[in-house]
Amino acid sequence: MSSENLSRSWTLAAKVIYAAFQILKERGNEAPGREVVAEVEKRVQLDDWAKERYEKTGYLRWQTILQFYSIDCIKAGFLIKKKRIWYLTPEGLEAMKAGENGLLKIANAAYKKWAEQNKAIKPKEEIETEEIPERQEATIQEMEQVAIEGLRSQINLKNPYDFQDLVAALLRGMGYYTPFVAPHGKDGGIDVIAYRDPLGTISPRIKVQIKHRESSATVQEIRQLIGLLAKDGDVGIFVSTSGFTSDAKTTARSSHVHVELIDLDRFVSLWEEFYNKLTDEDKSLLPILPIYFYSPTS
Numbered sequence: 001m002s003s004e005n006l007s008r009s010w011t012l013a014a015k016v017i018y019a020a021f022q023i024l025k026e027r028g029n030e031a032p033g034r035e036v037v038a039e040v041e042k043r044v045q046l047d048d049w050a051k052e053r054y055e056k057t058g059y060l061r062w063q064t065i066l067q068f069y070s071i072d073c074i075k076a077g078f079l080i081k082k083k084r085i086w087y088l089t090p091e092g093l094e095a096m097k098a099g100e101n102g103l104l105k106i107a108n109a110a111y112k113k114w115a116e117q118n119k120a121i122k123p124k125e126e127i128e129t130e131e132i133p134e135r136q137e138a139t140i141q142e143m144e145q146v147a148i149e150g151l152r153s154q155i156n157l158k159n160p161y162d163f164q165d166l167v168a169a170l171l172r173g174m175g176y177y178t179p180f181v182a183p184h185g186k187d188g189g190i191d192v193i194a195y196r197d198p199l200g201t202i203s204p205r206i207k208v209q210i211k212h213r214e215s216s217a218t219v220q221e222i223r224q225l226i227g228l229l230a231k232d233g234d235v236g237i238f239v240s241t242s243g244f245t246s247d248a249k250t251t252a253r254s255s256h257v258h259v260e261l262i263d264l265d266r267f268v269s270l271w272e273e274f275y276n277k278l279t280d281e282d283k284s285l286l287p288i289l290p291i292y293f294y295s296p297t298s
Contacts, residue, residue, distance in 0.1 A: 012065055013066070013104055016069075029088040034148065072108050077091045084148065156241065164182065168194075180193040211241070216243045
């Protein structure tokens with residue numbers, strides 16, 4: 001790769017990385033990675049070169065560059081990626097003061113220091129090289145995102161009752177009994193009831209409300225669920241495929257009873273985590289196939 005292209009890649013990397021940091025800062029320093037990537041595309045002016053797809057992988061250049069240089073930020077301690085959530089650290093917030101290029105320079109210097117200590121090599125042909133561990137890590141992140149989007153699409157295609165069955169199946173995979181799954185029609189606000197034992201004698205007893213629609217769950221709906229947690233030891237779970245309003249999240253956090261919020265990203269993550277513990281019948285509701293890659297150690 002020529003020095004001109006390296007400079008072009010660096011300039012684009014500085015813009016998309018800084019935009020990602022700004023988005024995280026605006027969202028309280030954490031957000032699902034897919035939402036950050038989607039928002040970066042809206043904010044950064046991307047030319048045809050940035051939108052070009054790599055022939056070997058099929059991935060967009062700007063997304064690959066974002067994932068690739070985010071590794072520098074992780075090694076620098078500016079960014080944490082955990083279970084598909086991106087977290088901006090206090091060190092990352094401080095580094096933003098250096099501006100677009102300054103931020104990336106600091107992160108890159110920290111990466112080089114880490115690489116020297118760990119005998120890792122990052123060649124000059126950074127973005128085009130497929131074999132190096134760092135490139136593999138970026139590619140794995142991209143492939144994981146494609147897989148997640150596929151699962152999200154399949155879930156969104158299901159009707160509310162099919163999704164309700166998925167939630168009940170997940171709870172069973174987590175070791176709970178589900179004596180009640182609401183039939184079609186009115187359900188009194190509760191869609192699933194789950195117990196730790198067959199008779200429901202052991203706390204917590206879980207009452208689940210499920211919303212599978214395009215609009216976010218509201219604070220009124222969270223309060224409705226709270227009102228249904230009458231007995232000591234009752235725990236509420238609200239599952240919403242379109243997430244929750246900020247007021248709904250605040251109300252759940254400040255509630256005198258435990259109310260757990262699960263959005264679509266978290267549901268997918270839990271489905272993957274507990275999939276092997278599901279019965280064959282429950283697995284058939286949303287079958288997935290694990291594929292294993294070599295993952296470079298940090």
